[in-house]
Amino acid sequence: MTPENNFVIKIENMTKVYQMGKTEVRALGGISFSIDRGGYWAIMGPSGSGKSTLLNQLGCLDRPTSGRYWLEGQDVSELNDNELSDVRLRRIGFIFQSFNLIQQLTVRENIEMPLYYLGYSPHESHLKASQFAEMVGLGERLDHRPMELSGGQQQRVAIARALVNDPAILLADEPTGNLDSKTGEQIMELLGELNRNGKTIIMVTHEPYIAEHARHQLHVLDGLIDRIEEKG
Amino acid sequence: MRLLRFARDINLGLKSLLLHKLRSFLTILGVIFGVGSVVAMLAVGEGAGRQAMEQIRKLGSNNIIITSMKPQEDQEQTAQRSYLSVYGLFYDDVERIRQSFKTVTQTVPVKVARKEGRLGTRAMELRIVGTTPEWFKLVKRPLIAGRPLLQRDMEGNANAVVLTEFGARKLLATQNTIGQTVRLGPGHYEVVGIVKSESGEAGGLQTPDQEVDAYISLKSAIERFGDVTFRRTSGSDIREKVELHQIIVEVADIKNVESAAEGINRMLELFHKKKDYRVSVPFALLRQAEQTQRTFNIVLGSIAGISLLVGGIGIMNIMLASVTERTREIGIRRAIGAKRKHIIRQFLIETIVLSTTGGFVGIILGISIPSIITRFSGMPTVITLWSLFLSVGISMGVGILFGLYPAIRAANLDPIIALRHE
Numbered sequence: 061m062t063p064e065n066n067f068v069i070k071i072e073n074m075t076k077v078y079q080m081g082k083t084e085v086r087a088l089g090g091i092s093f094s095i096d097r098g099g100y101w102a103i104m105g106p107s108g109s110g111k112s113t114l115l116n117q118l119g120c121l122d123r124p125t126s127g128r129y130w131l132e133g134q135d136v137s138e139l140n141d142n143e144l145s146d147v148r149l150r151r152i153g154f155i156f157q158s159f160n161l162i163q164q165l166t167v168r169e170n171i172e173m174p175l176y177y178l179g180y181s182p183h184e185s186h187l188k189a190s191q192f193a194e195m196v197g198l199g200e201r202l203d204h205r206p207m208e209l210s211g212g213q214q215q216r217v218a219i220a221r222a223l224v225n226d227p228a229i230l231l232a233d234e235p236t237g238n239l240d241s242k243t244g245e246q247i248m249e250l251l252g253e254l255n256r257n258g259k260t261i262i263m264v265t266h267e268p269y270i271a272e273h274a275r276h277q278l279h280v281l282d283g284l285i286d287r288i289e290e291k292g
Numbered sequence: 293m294r295l296l297r298f299a300r301d302i303n304l305g306l307k308s309l310l311l312h313k314l315r316s317f318l319t320i321l322g323v324i325f326g327v328g329s330v331v332a333m334l335a336v337g338e339g340a341g342r343q344a345m346e347q348i349r350k351l352g353s354n355n356i357i358i359t360s361m362k363p364q365e366d367q368e369q370t371a372q373r374s375y376l377s378v379y380g381l382f383y384d385d386v387e388r389i390r391q392s393f394k395t396v397t398q399t400v401p402v403k404v405a406r407k408e409g410r411l412g413t414r415a416m417e418l419r420i421v422g423t424t425p426e427w428f429k430l431v432k433r434p435l436i437a438g439r440p441l442l443q444r445d446m447e448g449n450a451n452a453v454v455l456t457e458f459g460a461r462k463l464l465a466t467q468n469t470i471g472q473t474v475r476l477g478p479g480h481y482e483v484v485g486i487v488k489s490e491s492g493e494a495g496g497l498q499t500p501d502q503e504v505d506a507y508i509s510l511k512s513a514i515e516r517f518g519d520v521t522f523r524r525t526s527g528s529d530i531r532e533k534v535e536l537h538q539i540i541v542e543v544a545d546i547k548n549v550e551s552a553a554e555g556i557n558r559m560l561e562l563f564h565k566k567k568d569y570r571v572s573v574p575f576a577l578l579r580q581a582e583q584t585q586r587t588f589n590i591v592l593g594s595i596a597g598i599s600l601l602v603g604g605i606g607i608m609n610i611m612l613a614s615v616t617e618r619t620r621e622i623g624i625r626r627a628i629g630a631k632r633k634h635i636i637r638q639f640l641i642e643t644i645v646l647s648t649t650g651g652f653v654g655i656i657l658g659i660s661i662p663s664i665i666t667r668f669s670g671m672p673t674v675i676t677l678w679s680l681f682l683s684v685g686i687s688m689g690v691g692i693l694f695g696l697y698p699a700i701r702a703a704n705l706d707p708i709i710a711l712r713h714e
Contacts, residue, residue, distance in 0.1 A: 121627060121708050142631055149629020160624045160711070164311050174628050182300060221628070 067130070068228055068260045069118065070094040074127035074137075076113050076283075087113040089283035090127070095229075095276075100255045101262045102274035110283040112233070115264045119154060119231045120147045132228050149177055153222030155263075157234035159214040161206040167193065167217050168202040174225040192220040196250065212243035219250060223259075230254065232263035236270055248273050305642040316646060319610045322603025323650030323690060324657060327683045329599055331658025333592035334679040336665065339672035341585030348581060350490050350499050351574035355430055356541040356553045357500060358385075360534055363566040376520070379568035380534035381560075388563070389541060389556055395548040400426045401510055402500070402538035405517040407477035409506060411463045418459060418506045420476055422513020428454075428487070430542050431500050436460075438470040438485030445484070446509045453481035456489040458503040474506075479516045481508060500540055549575045600686060603650065604694040611643055611698035622702050623710025632703040639702050643695025644688055651687025655680055 076088040087110045095101055105111040116122045117129065120136055123144070129137040136147055154160075161170045168189045175185035193199050196216040198209075206214050215235065222230055232251065236244030252273055255261050263274065271277050272291075279286040309316045351357065360380030383401065390399045403422035408415055421427070428440035436457050445452040453474060455463065460483070463474060470483050491502040523530040541556065543549045550573055557571045615622070622635055662673035 116708050119627070121711075145626070145629050145631040147629075148627065152629075154627050156711070160620070160627075162621050162624060164308055173625070176300075177628065177630050177634060179297075182296060225629075 066096060067094040068097045068099070068132060069262075070128075070130040071117075072128040074117060074124045074129060076110075076117065076122070077125045087283055088117070088124070091283075091285055092127075093278065093285060093288065095260065095262065097260060098255070098258050099260050099262075099276060100252075100274045101276045101278060102271035103262065103264045103278050103280060104266060104268075104271055105280035105286070106266070109280045111264050111280045113283075114280060115231060115233055115262075118229070118262060119152055120144045149174060150225060151228040153225065153227035153230045155215070155218050155222050155230065155232040155235045157237035159206070159211070159218045159238070161214055161217055161221075163206055166203050166205060167198060167209070170206065170217055171220045171224055173221060178225060188224055189220075192224045193217075195223075196220045210243070211239050212246060215239065215243075215247050216250070219247075219254075223254070229260045229262060232261065234265055235263060236265075236267070244270070301637070301641050302645060305638070305645040309642060309646060315610065319607055320603075320646055320650030320653070322606040323600065323647050323687055324603075324654040326596060326600030326603040326690075327651045327654025327687050328657030328661065330593065330596035330683050330686065331655055331675065331679055332661040332665075333596050334589065334682075335658070335662035335673040335675045336671065337585060337588045337592050338674040338676055338679070339662070339666075341581065341588070342674055343672050344581040344585070345578060347499075348574050348578045351577075352430055352432070352500075352540075352542070353575045353578055354543055354546055354549060355574055356543065356549065356556060357572045357574070358539040358541065358556065358560070359570050359572065360537050361568055361570050362532070363568045376531045376533055378533040379566060381536040381539055381569055382563070383535050385536065385560065385563065386539055388559065389539065392559055393541075393552055393555060395543050395545065395552050396541050397544045398426045398430055398540075398542040400424055400430055400540040400542075401536050402427070402540065403510055403513045403517075403535070404537040405477070405513060405521070407517070409459070409463055410475040411472060414463050416459065416462045417504065418476065419502055419504050420513065420517070421501075421505050421507050422510040422517075423507060424510055427507065427540070430540050433490060433501065434488045436486040436488055438483070440485055440487065441507055441509065446511055449512075450509065451479060451481045451512065452484045452508065454485040454487060454507040455483055456501070456503055456505050457486055458489060459506060460486045476506060476508070477516060479512070481506075500538065546575060549573055597686075600690055604647070604690040607643060607647055607691065608694035608698060611639065611695055612701065614642075615639065615698050615702040618702075619705060619710045619713040622705050623707050623713060626705070626707035627711055635703040636696075636699040639699035640692065640695045643698070644691035647687045647691030647695075648684065651684050654687065655683055658683065 071094065072092050074088055074091045075086070078085040078087055091114065103111045103114060117124055120131070123139070124137050127137065128135060131147065131151060136144070139147065162173070168186070171189040171192055172185040175188060180188070190199065190202065193202050196219055198213060198216055198220070201209060201213065206217065209217065235251065236247055239247060248270065251261055251263075261274075265271050275291050277289040279288070358381060362377065363379055386399050386401045389396060400423055405420045405422070407418060407420050409418040423441070424446065425441045425443055438454070441452060441454055444450060453476065455474070464472060464483070470485065472483050473480050474483055489501045489503050489505060491499050519535050520531065520533045523532075541552070543552045553571050553573045560569060625635065659675055662675060665671055666673050
């Protein structure tokens, strides 16, 4: 067993440089940290600090310019587009600020989508979608379209979709940003419960009271880690 | 399992297309008209071609037809009074052909005289054909009653006549009444049989038989009607001496038809000073008609192909717009783990569903147009199965061809940027 295996995520000296015309923008300036299994982390920082870039890196949507990224012990920093897609499909669940459900599909079809790409049979994915909708409390709404649901309900669908492939990490990008505070609180409760059941959660937020839910707060500033706070 | 997934993909494609019903319909309009015109044009072409070939087949594809022709110089001379124009095939030509060509199986002399036929009070103008029993082997027409001419009708003063269905109806009133005596010019003939006639014309060539024919023995025709005919036209008499009006030759093997025709032509040249005959080969006409039809089909196909091309470009245009419109969806799918090939597959299936639907609707259009043409213009049209398969194939091909570029564009979107797209 390699030592990396103790962590879900281990990042070493990660940089990301964007070419903007003739100027180079250093979005990440060499970041190293690791997250253990079952962790609950909040990434914080002002806009332009590089927290979104970091989230994209963690979500395998992009490759770092340099440095290493091990996800469940596998070095994913030099995978090609196809392999990265596969990593996202099997090990990562995304939750977005604007829910990002596909409007023309029903709740069921939205939840089933990862299973479709995983090659599940219609029957299996049907069962699994029902089960996960039940889990987020939307068992009755499977045949509705996202438009017919409230924001909180839509985010629950998104959470069900993010979990249906049993990912190693759940990435949430401002998960309550489009919700009122009461609904946001309910969503945070759901995430907290998932974490208590062992799911590793990493979220990006700029709201301190949302970040309070996490055990670790990672503050990013100018593409570097400013500090990491651990809740007592 | 794989089939099930494919069905689901198609279902998904259909769903997203039905989301914009009017737009999808307008998009496939180009393909509908393209495929419709392919099917319709091929049907018209095929119908015209088959009609021509059917006519030519009536002439007999193994036959060579040699017809007497009044030479050019005689045409001018007839203006003079009492000029006797002598031309055409000789009785001896029949024997010459029979003996010179091994590939020839039958040689039938034809002597024609136009006379009135009479039965009681009924009368009609007939084309009396003096010939041999072999006529009925070469000009294959169904026998309606009685029998054709036989060898014994050729001997002595046997006076047998075979009428056509048309003539029999006019003269005998009831078509089955054979055994009656008909007056043909100066002679009396007993009706021994009735045949169908299929008069018509193909490639500028008249069928050997006509509706008003009456077939008697060659010997009898020569004795009764002789070789000289008078005709009185406006101001001048036309006097002609013709021994045989036609010789029909059958060649056993279709491969030898054209070479035999050439040989006969060359041999006849030796015995005819003037060019007073014409050698026609129905088989050559048939081949020519087939060639013409092929060219016709290619031309029509290309025109229809252009409209399909336009239809395809229309589809591509809409699919490109759709990719832009659905950038966000593509981003979501990619973030969830869809590979590039999945995105390509999704959009390609949508385009193929679009164009194939257009293809099927186009086929319905293409099938209905020819039947309308046939009803109102009487032009024959034939819809062949292969033209339908071709159309579906082409419309699917159009979908693949014009869907590939938008699909690849969709797949190459950067997931991060696509997710941010509003």
